[in-house]
Amino acid sequence: xxxxxxxxxxxxxxxxxxxGLFADxxxxxxxxxxxxxSQQFLPEVYEKEVERYGNRTVSGFLRMVGAEMPMSSDxxxxxxxGRLHIAYEEVPVANxxxxxxPANHLLGVGMTIVINDDAVxxxxxxxxxxxxxxxxxxxxxxxxxxxxQLDPAMxxxxxxxxxxxxxGKGSSGVGNSIDASFTTFANKPIILRDKYRxxxxxxxxxxxxxxxSEAGTGGYLWYLKSEHESRxxxxxxxxxxxxxxxxxxxxxxxxxxxxxxxxxESRGLVYNDQAFGTAGLTDFDxxxxxxxKQGAIEENMLFLDRATSxxxxxxxxxxxxxxxxxxxxxxxxxxxxxxLNLGFSGFRRGSYDFYKTDWKYLNDSTTRGSIGDIEGVLVxxxxxxxYDQVLGKNIARPFLHIRYRxxxxxxxxxxxxxxxxxxxxxxxxxxxxxxxxxxxxxxxxQAANNFVLLKKTL
Numbered sequence: 001x002x003x004x005x006x007x008x009x010x011x012x013x014x015x016x017x018x019x020g021l022f023a024d025x026x027x028x029x030x031x032x033x034x035x036x037x038s039q040q041f042l043p044e045v046y047e048k049e050v051e052r053y054g055n056r057t058v059s060g061f062l063r064m065v066g067a068e069m070p071m072s073s074d075x076x077x078x079x080x081x082g083r084l085h086i087a088y089e090e091v092p093v094a095n096x097x098x099x100x101x102p103a104n105h106l107l108g109v110g111m112t113i114v115i116n117d118d119a120v121x122x123x124x125x126x127x128x129x130x131x132x133x134x135x136x137x138x139x140x141x142x143x144x145x146x147x148x149q150l151d152p153a154m155x156x157x158x159x160x161x162x163x164x165x166x167x168g169k170g171s172s173g174v175g176n177s178i179d180a181s182f183t184t185f186a187n188k189p190i191i192l193r194d195k196y197r198x199x200x201x202x203x204x205x206x207x208x209x210x211x212x213s214e215a216g217t218g219g220y221l222w223y224l225k226s227e228h229e230s231r232x233x234x235x236x237x238x239x240x241x242x243x244x245x246x247x248x249x250x251x252x253x254x255x256x257x258x259x260x261x262x263x264x265e266s267r268g269l270v271y272n273d274q275a276f277g278t279a280g281l282t283d284f285d286x287x288x289x290x291x292x293k294q295g296a297i298e299e300n301m302l303f304l305d306r307a308t309s310x311x312x313x314x315x316x317x318x319x320x321x322x323x324x325x326x327x328x329x330x331x332x333x334x335x336x337x338x339x340l341n342l343g344f345s346g347f348r349r350g351s352y353d354f355y356k357t358d359w360k361y362l363n364d365s366t367t368r369g370s371i372g373d374i375e376g377v378l379v380x381x382x383x384x385x386x387y388d389q390v391l392g393k394n395i396a397r398p399f400l401h402i403r404y405r406x407x408x409x410x411x412x413x414x415x416x417x418x419x420x421x422x423x424x425x426x427x428x429x430x431x432x433x434x435x436x437x438x439x440x441x442x443x444x445x446q447a448a449n450n451f452v453l454l455k456k457t458l
Contacts, residue, residue, distance in 0.1 A: 059239040061303060061359060067398050068413065068441075070406035075188050076442055082181030086111075086162040093156030096149035099138045101160075107138050108176030110165045115140075117154045124151050129166055185267075189405055189442035190257045192241055196230035200422045200431040231416070234437045238414070240367065242402060242443040260400070261374070263445035264453040269294070272457050276311035284315065287378070287452055288350050295450045297380040299353045304376035305362035305369070308454060312356060316344045355381075378452035399450065404441040412440040 086107070092100040099115075101107055107130055116125045128150075132139040141148045167174050245259035264270065269290055276283060291297075304312065346355045362376065363369045380399055405412040415438040418425045422433035445451065 067401045071403045077186045079182045090157040112164045116159045187442045191440045194234045194437045196435040264451045267448035268451040276315045280315045299381040301379045302356040303359035308375040376454040380450040399446045
């Protein structure tokens with residue numbers, strides 16, 4: 001005779017040592033409390049995790065354009081050379097023969113200068129010689145004026161730069177000794193921390209799901225899937241912090257650090273509301289003219305959001321004389337049967353080479369893509385020569401690089417350790433496993449005057 005099960009569940013589960021389908025070891029997934037066991041077969045379940053967001057990591061920018069180097073101090077200091085030539089902007093005109101220069105200016109008696117007033121409706125230039133210097137008051141003699149005075153239309157402020165000198169016969173005690181100028185910059189590393197926690201009970205509950213990670217690995221993982229994502233998220237934070245970080249302006253419990261965007265906005269070039277597109281070559285040429293005033297570094301990299309990247313593709317495509325009427329064939333063995341490439345990865349304009357790529361950080365809806373104010377950044381592909389105290393010699397470093405704290409006893413570039421009482425680590429009586437992550441680092445943006453931040457005015 002048969003027994004009638006009068007229990008609350010109305011079924012009996014028999015554990016099986018292997019993953020197999022049997023009539024007495026399935027779970028009713030339709031019941032939220034998992035307390036009904038009346039179905040004959042398991043529902044059709046897709047084991048493989050659906051990657052609906054694709055590759056979710058946004059790091060990689062600094063790996064492409066920078067480098068990472070250790071340091072033992074809690075501050076990094078570097079010097080950047082000043083301008084070779086002497087020039088001043090926004091100089092007030094005291095009267096027809098006197099200019100008011102800033103304190104500690106470098107103009108001396110005998111220097112010949114160009115004075116330009118670029119005000120609307122003026123656009124006047126005079127050339128003069130410095131005849132006397134009394135503090136900030138510089139007396140001048142104007143060459144191209146019968147009265148040796150400034151043109152009456154020059155009301156200032158004016159732009160002044162030195163182009164040479166002139167002295168009379170038999171002059172002595174002349175000349176102006178000028179020490180090489182430099183500017184000192186400093187940045188401090190910040191400590192980034194995070195952790196992943198899982199209880200001992202959850203470790204014992206194995207749920208098989210086939211997964212594929214951004215690192216290219218795959219297979220059946222359980223709780224370590226979340227640990228792996230925590231690690232990837234922390235690695236993204238390491239880069240995002242170096243891009244977005246700010247120094248504390250007031251009194252805070254931490255000091256902060258200067259990130260890429262903050263350094264460019266403070267010491268670099270910011271170009272607002274560029275259009276590009278089919279008529280945007282004029283906008284791009286304005287950037288080139290500004291680069292000419294700076295270091296004029298030949299090779300540069302452009303990291304752009306999607307809209308700006310497409311606009312630049314349109315701008316470059318419009319330069320093709322056959323572009324308006326259709327595709328032009330015959331260039332680089334191009335044929336009408338091959339796939340048409342409407343994108344550009346590099347181009348040359350003037351004396352500059354540019355290499356363009358999309359920057360996922362500016363497109364992702366969980367990062368800067370949700371704001372849309374930063375459209376791209378231009379990074380010079382150059383190096384600077386500095387003295388390394390650790391190596392005891394001059395070395396070449398990229399303009400953009402990371403310094404992290406490290407010594408023989410501890411390397412804080414990317415630390416990871418486990419505490420708790422689960423997984424073979426017995427460091428506490430807590431029935432859990434904690435995976436800790438830590439890094440201490442700072443970004444060095446050298447020669448920031450050669451970087452360009454493409455910013456949209458919202």
